[in-house]
Amino acid sequence: MRAVLFREFGGPRVLELSETHPKTTRRKGELLVEVHATSVNPVDCKTRRGDVPRMLVAKPKVLGGDVAGVVVEADQGSRFRPGTRVACLSDGFDFRKPYGSYAEFISVPERTVADLPGSISFEAGAALPLALDPLALKPGQRVLVHAGAGGVGSAAIQLAKARGLHVTTTCSTRNVEFVTKELGADVAIDYTRESFDVVCRDAPFDCVLDLVAGDYEARSLKVLKPTGTYVAFLARINVLALLKGLLLSSLRRGPRYRLVMVSPNGEQMRAAIAMEGKLRPIIDRVLPLAHASEAHEYVEKGHARGKVVLKVPGGDVAGIVVEADPESRFRPGARVVGLSDGVNSFKAYGSYADYITMPEQTVAELPESISFEAAAALPAVALTALQALDPLGLRPGQRVLIHAGAGGVGSAAIQIAKARGLHVTTTCSTRNVEFVTKELGADVAIDYRKEAFEQVCKDDPFDCVLDLVGGDYEPRSLKLVKPGGTFVSFLAKMNILAIIKGLLLSALGLGPRYKVITAGPSGEQMRAVVALVQEGKLKPIVDRVLPLEQAREAHEYVEQGHVRGKVVLKVADE
Secondary structure (H helix, E strand, C coil): CCEEEECCCCCHHHCEEECCCCCCCCCCCEEEEEEEEEEECHHHHHHHHCCCCHHHCCCCEECCCEEEEEEEECCCCCCCCCCCEEEEECHHHCCCCCCCCCECEEEEEHHHEEECCCCCCHHHHHCCCCCCCCCCCCCCCEEEECCCCEHHHHHHHHHHHHCCCEEEEEECHHHHHHHHHHCCCCEEEECCCCCHHHHCCCCCEEEEEECCCCCHHHHHHCCEEEEEEEEEEHHHCCHHHHHHHHHHHHCCCCCEEEEECCCCCHHHHHHHHHCCCCCCCCEEEEEEHHHHHHHHHHHHCCCCCEEEEEECCCCEEEEECCCCCCCCCCCCCCEEEEECHHHCCCCCCCCCCCCCCCCHHHEEECCCCCCHHHHHCCHHHHHHHHHHHHHHCCCCCCEEEECCCCEHHHHHHHHHHHHCCCEEEEEECHHHHHHHHHHCCCCEEEECCCCCHHHHCCCCCEEEEEECCCCCHHHHHHCCEEEEEEEEEEHHHCCHHHHHHHHHHHHCCCCCEEEEECCCCCHHHHHHHHHHHHCCCCCCCEEEEEEHHHHHHHHHHHHCCCCCEEEEEECCCC
């Protein structure tokens, strides 16, 4: 299975993506879970750096404790059936355990698992587990939560407020409004401007949750009531300070001193999920699993607001059916192609993986004459182009302007437009002029490096403009749309204010029709795309093919903006 692990202690770059890591073995009483999302916790960074008893660390070590995914295997009679969505805290955050959740699969004890409702995304589910309730206080009591904008801190504030506690928290300037207005903290102390121990010296607390440690410990003890409780977290402890605190606590010479090392607990996990509406997972950002090292670098800077989630991305799918319903028209072994909802940023699973589950109605048969690599270049771009053009009812001979014609969607849109008999003008760079005209069939190519398209076309307006660039291309393009024509904006390139303005003017009849496109899975349209390929009217444009483990390099190349067609990630050999 694929897993992110480290073999030697060090910085984030010691993390590596293994393609052949041994799959975890499920034992009796455990569930085998396909991990759809996990998250990065400070204890992961601490373990990777070796800021733990190094001789006890199991290496190679797969990091990660938070799990959100789908059950693959379970004991007979288990209440969790294969396919059940679940969330839990695994013992993968324990540095003595070799297996963690930065992997495709993990085995976890059934008692530690909770059902994950469909209303909670896998990303949100992955942000929950390590932020379980450490408090046992009565309504009205006062609690101080340090680092309130972080993963555990943001959850602790919400849990405390749900229990009727008065919450004071420390945070940076940029997070003051966030922790008070969004999370509900009663008081926020900006640690860059004030010392919390000075501000609170006359209003002591019943409990302090210290998620910072260092000199915060001694300063926090000064603002605790004599009967209060100081809570330290294992990921942050100073061993000497811990021993001193526990000793004084046992001798009743100081406040109660409590050490928290969160452990897997299905009952508490279910309670956290049941608090939907009162406990909102705070997600700073979502990164693909292959970017685990970048996620660690970001977390270690100390500015994450909530949790950093790792997911398996990707939308384009070309592969072979492994399992299907008995009555399905797709038999195991069938070659297929389709667009998964992995393109949806709110979904945790995608096609950068060995396997993916898709609704049958979104899939089309893939003929032997079309390779998997070529097919993988089709779904997102071809469906986007098809869904942009076909509903407009354009007739042969009408004129369309397609921006960024050498890109993935642009190259497909040019070919589909020509297959529909349209006259196509496109914009592109100097090196792509010959490509878009001679290979794709565009009638006119405007080199945006040498000419302003709105000047070239000012006397030849268009029936439709497909804007795959955004920014200032939008107002410049609107000048070229005929009365009654259509301007098509793409969700990935959108400017919210510009789109609202465009839709409003369109609705009032004061401008061209304004349409916003985001591609959606469709088996029927996918079959139409495959038919165009077989007829020779649509050629998949593949810039390069890279192995899945080079997903990072693929993203870097795409973001340079010079891709001709699509970059394909190859998961397995045919």
